[in-house]
Amino acid sequence: MLQKSGKLQKCTSNPLQIFFQTSITKIKMLPSNYLVISYVFLSLFSFLLFPTKAAPIYSSHFCTNSTKYQPNSTFQTNLNLLLSSLSSNATKGIHFYKTEIGNDAPNTIKGLFLCRGDTLAATCGDCVTVAAREIKHRCPIQEEAIIWYDMCMVRYTNQYFNNIVPGVDISDTKSVAHADLDRFNELLAGLLNSLAREAANSVNDDDKFATGEVNFTSSVTLYGLLQCTPELSLFDCNMCFRSAIAYVPNCCDGKQGARVLLPGCNIRYEVYPFYNSTKTLTPVVKLRSSGRSRFDVILAFVIPIVAAMVLFTFGICTVMRKQARNMIESWNKTDIIASDGLVPSVGCDCGGLFPPEIAVAARSKMELFNLYLKTFGTCHFI
Structure with missing residues (x-):
């Protein structure tokens, strides 16, 4: 002073x-209330600026119990190398990758990943990384296993790749109204068969993938997605799709949505949009939205x-x-x-x-x- x-x-x-x-x-x-409200605003603002990544959505898996490997064996070492290779290659902007590890027959492992055709490279990489890690936990000593996620699939085997079995189906709990069931099944069959031809005959051999939609009612649209592994020939891809489509009436008759997951291909349909592709059937009547867009x-x-x-x-x-x-x-x-x-x-x-x-x-x-x-x-x- x-x-x-x-x-x-x-x-x-x-x-x-x-x-x-x-x-x-x-x-x-x-006042403490003023500070609390300010903290809430700051937290929400930070959340919007730095959103967290969405975790890959698990669908199903299958472990073959016929053959098993011993812990700390050469097979396990090769398996770890295989899964690591799949994870590292999934970040390169490709949707499909297949490789083989090991020279001696008992310990040779084949593996691949397939990402959905509408995924970004980062999403594909995250999904395959999680799937490669999770498949070891769900199938800890199996010499053959497959795991499906919403955006990708990872599998490995010590034998040859079977494209038809095993198969898994996942259906919606909601059913189509009985009065509309015949029309729904007719439109569904037409949509899936059309997409099967489009995907199998894709000019891009690295991406045998197709999506489409068809108008069911004035307020409901039916969406479909089909994909098979690019390594499959036209004949094998068609056979896989036919097997999956033929399975729908047995597992999912009358359901508003369903998925059939096979090692070589997968199909899915819903009454809401679930993919990012802009490919559609012609003509298309898009779903009338009563609400605002996500943006x-x-x-x-x-x-x-x-x-x-x-x-x-x-x-x-x-x-x-x-x-x-x-x-x-x-x-x-x-x-x-x-x-x-x-x-x-x-x-x-x-x-x-x-x-x-x-x-x-x-x-x-x-x-x-x-x-x-x-x-x-x-x-x-x-």
């Missing part, structure tokens, strides 16, 4: 230090939160500036101003925030604070 004398004394603190210390104290004294929903959620964060930040700045002005005004009523009314400058160790010539030119602490506001007082929103 300065003494009331004609001589200037060394500052023990400067106005900016007092300002920030007082402001921080005031913020700490805010509109996200905007409707994000904009209020961003606006609230801006208002919150603006409010904090306003409160701090108002408190600072009130504090500066109160300084004139205290004894911290020198007797001549000038801001101490020469010989004042005030942190070096302003050059001496600027400090000398300031006629009062209010002028110095106004200078501070012009220099540092603007709230910047990044």
Whole structure:
């Protein structure tokens, strides 16, 4: 504190230090509810800026119990190398990869992965990595196994690849109304058979994949997806699709959605869109949406939160500036101003925030604070 004398004394603190210390104290004294609400807004805003990755969705698996390997054996070493190779290659922007590890027949392992044709490279890589890790837990000592996820499939065997068996079916719990069942089955059969021909005859041999949709009612659309492993010939791919389609009436008759998962191919249909591809049958009557798109929903959620964060930040700045002005005004009523009314400058160790010539030119602490506001007082929103 300065003494009331004609001589200037060394500052023990400067106005900016007092300002920030007082402001921080005031913020700490805010009502707890206000701080909690602010924390919630900050958390939601951070969640939107840095969304977490969605974990791959597990579908099913199958372990062959006919042959098993011994722990710490050559087969297990080769299996680990195989699964590691599948995981590393899944990040290269390809949907299919097949490899073989081992030279001696008893310990030779073949393996492959197949990602859904509409997946991005990152999604494919994440799915295959999880599947390769999970297949060892679900089939710990089997020499042949397969695991399906929503976006990928991983399998390995010490024999030859059978494309038809084993098979797994997954059906929806909801059923089509009995009165509409015949029309539904007719449209479903036409959709699946058309997509089977399209996928099997795909000009892209690395991606035997097809999606499509057909109008069921004025408000319901039927969506389908078929895919087989690119290594299969036209004949084998068709045979796999026929086997899967023929299985639908036995497992999933009347269901609004179902999947048939075979080692060499898979089919799926739903009454809601579940894929990212824009390929459709012609003509197509798209589902009439009574609601907003996903993007509109996200905007409707994000904009209020961003606006609230801006208002919150603006409010904090306003409160701090108002408190600072009130504090500066109160300084004139205290004894911290020198007797001549000038801001101490020469010989004042005030942190070096302003050059001496600027400090000398300031006629009062209010002028110095106004200078501070012009220099540092603007709230910047990044």
